[in-house]
Amino acid sequence: MKKTISLIIVFFLFSISLLYPKIVKLNITGPIDSISEEYFLESFVKIRSMSEVELIILQIDTPGGFDTSMRQIIKTIFSSPVPVVSYISPQGARGASAGFFITLAADIAVMAPGTNMGAAHPVSVLPTAGGSDNEGKEKGEEKKAEKNADIMMEKVTNDAVSYIKSIAIARNRNTQLAMEAVSQSKSYTANECLENGLIDYIALDMQDLLKKLEGKTVKMLNGSEYPLRLSEKEIVEIDLSFRQKFLKTITNPSLAYFLFILGIAGLYLEFSHPGGVLPGIIGGICLLLAFLSFQILPINYIGLLLILLSIGLFLAEIKIQGFGVLGFGGIIAFFLGSLMLIDGPIPEMRPSMTLIIILSICFGLTILFLTYKVFQAMGNRLVTGP
Numbered sequence: 001m002k003k004t005i006s007l008i009i010v011f012f013l014f015s016i017s018l019l020y021p022k023i024v025k026l027n028i029t030g031p032i033d034s035i036s037e038e039y040f041l042e043s044f045v046k047i048r049s050m051s052e053v054e055l056i057i058l059q060i061d062t063p064g065g066f067d068t069s070m071r072q073i074i075k076t077i078f079s080s081p082v083p084v085v086s087y088i089s090p091q092g093a094r095g096a097s098a099g100f101f102i103t104l105a106a107d108i109a110v111m112a113p114g115t116n117m118g119a120a121h122p123v124s125v126l127p128t129a130g131g132s133d134n135e136g137k138e139k140g141e142e143k144k145a146e147k148n149a150d151i152m153m154e155k156v157t158n159d160a161v162s163y164i165k166s167i168a169i170a171r172n173r174n175t176q177l178a179m180e181a182v183s184q185s186k187s188y189t190a191n192e193c194l195e196n197g198l199i200d201y202i203a204l205d206m207q208d209l210l211k212k213l214e215g216k217t218v219k220m221l222n223g224s225e226y227p228l229r230l231s232e233k234e235i236v237e238i239d240l241s242f243r244q245k246f247l248k249t250i251t252n253p254s255l256a257y258f259l260f261i262l263g264i265a266g267l268y269l270e271f272s273h274p275g276g277v278l279p280g281i282i283g284g285i286c287l288l289l290a291f292l293s294f295q296i297l298p299i300n301y302i303g304l305l306l307i308l309l310s311i312g313l314f315l316a317e318i319k320i321q322g323f324g325v326l327g328f329g330g331i332i333a334f335f336l337g338s339l340m341l342i343d344g345p346i347p348e349m350r351p352s353m354t355l356i357i358i359l360s361i362c363f364g365l366t367i368l369f370l371t372y373k374v375f376q377a378m379g380n381r382l383v384t385g386p
Contacts, residue, residue: 022050023210023230025057025237031349032065032073032098034296035240035247040073043238044080054233056084057209058106063348064097067122067160074105074167083107083218083226087209088115088190096120097346100181105167107218109199110209111190117198118187122153122160123345157183170221174198206235247296253342256293257351260341261359263287264311298343306337314363331364 026043028036047053058077077084086106088095095103095117103109103117111117161182168178174197180186193199203209210230218226240248250256266283270276313330320326338356342349 022053023055023057023233023235024050024053025059025206025235027237027239028058028060028062028073028099028102030062030248031344031346032062032069032102033251033349034066034069035244035251036065037069037072039240039244041076042241044076046238048081050236053082055213055228055230056080056082057206057235058084058086058102060086060088060095060099060103061090061093062095062097062099064099064120064346065349066345067098070098070101071163073102077102077105078170078221080107083220083228085110085209085213087203087206088112088117089203089205091115096187101164101167104164104171104173104178104198107171107220108201108213108216109171109173109193110201110203110212111193111199113190113202113204115190116187117193118181119185120160120164120182121185122156122182247293250289251293251296253297253344253348253350254352254355256290256297257338257341258355258359259286259293260290260307263290264307268311268315297349298345300340300343303337303340303343306333307341308337310334310337310363327364327368331360334363335360 024043024047026040028040030036047056084106085108086095086103087110088099088103089110089112091112091114093112093115095111095115096119098120100117100120103111161179164178164182165175167173168175177186177188177196177198181188188196188198190199190202194202201209201212203212210233213228214230216228218228220226250259263283263286266279266281266286268283270280270283310330310333313326313333317326317330335356338351338360342351344350
């Protein structure tokens with residue numbers, strides 16, 4: 001009987017907590033990609049199912065990301081039934097590129113001391129056009145390709161400038177500085193943003209932020225006014241799901257690249273030494289995880305083919321003794337393919353150059369060693385008989 005009464009009390013208190021006004025906190029950290037977009041949209045579905053949400057706080061620390069994901073997040077912010085606060089935090093964080101657009105799109109924009117935002121010039125992830133096989137037309141084709149690329153980049157930039165202008169006008173922010181952050185890649189400190197009307201407040205931490213917002217009235221896009229009563233409100237944080245955390249981990253460009261190379265190496269060891277089993281299992285798992293991440297990352301298939309070509313050249317060097325020429329060509333193809341494999345719009349969405357160099361050197365040394373052993377075996381005396 002006592003246990004039943006206790007359960008009823010707990011259920012009653014839980015029900016009351018659901019009805020009590022809350023502040024919901026979301027985190028936008030790392031590159032903005034399709035996983036960030038999925039997390040954001042799913043979080044807003046959960047928020048709409050909650051009762052009495054008073055405020056949504058987006059804590060931002062991002063180098064930027066994909067334009068399509070950024071625009072979907074901004075659409076969701078604009079359609080929010082309650083005020084949305086963008087907060088670049090903690091100290092040392094940034095809201096660069098796509099993060100700049102999202103910060104300005106919120107009803108209230110706030111930065112922590114020592115943070116910055118801007119540098120929002122769009123970067124194309126389209127592969128460059130190749131040259132012509134006809135030598136007489138090669139230079140003309142290159143110039144034409146460069147001209148087309150410049151026109152495309154100009155169109156993308158103008159579109160981004162127009163988009164940030166519309167956001168700044170809608171949120172009554174400094175339109176000129178917002179446009180210069182896109183067209184000229186300008187970046188601003190927290191104090192510069194506050195002084196020039198890009199943000200509304202500078203807050204040291206979450207408590208300071210809530211203190212500054214207490215009692216303020218927010219004018220929503222639909223013209224309605226929303227007074228904030230934030231004292232003693234519960235802060236509910238919605239985190240990434242296990243699946244989203246897993247995908248975020250394996251879509252790290254350096255890890256995805258490493259898994260791909262490790263997978264190829266494991267399968268090669270299994271095929272060249274049948275019966276090992278473990279290299280084949282590890283290689284297969286790594287390769288499948290790499291392909292899963294490649295579905296999310298912007299993959300350049302020319303880079304992928306160059307890496308596969310390098311593997312073929314390495315095998316040919318060992319099998320038919322190309323006297324180092326095939327191996328050297330394989331190293332060059334491997335390095336170039338690694339550089340081109342993941343064509344992200346920002347450096348954080350590309351494999352680490354250090355990792356690429358290390359793996360290229362390791363493959364090169366391995367091929368040189370195997371080639372040396374082949375030549376050494378060729379020079380040995382023929383031994384036959386019992």
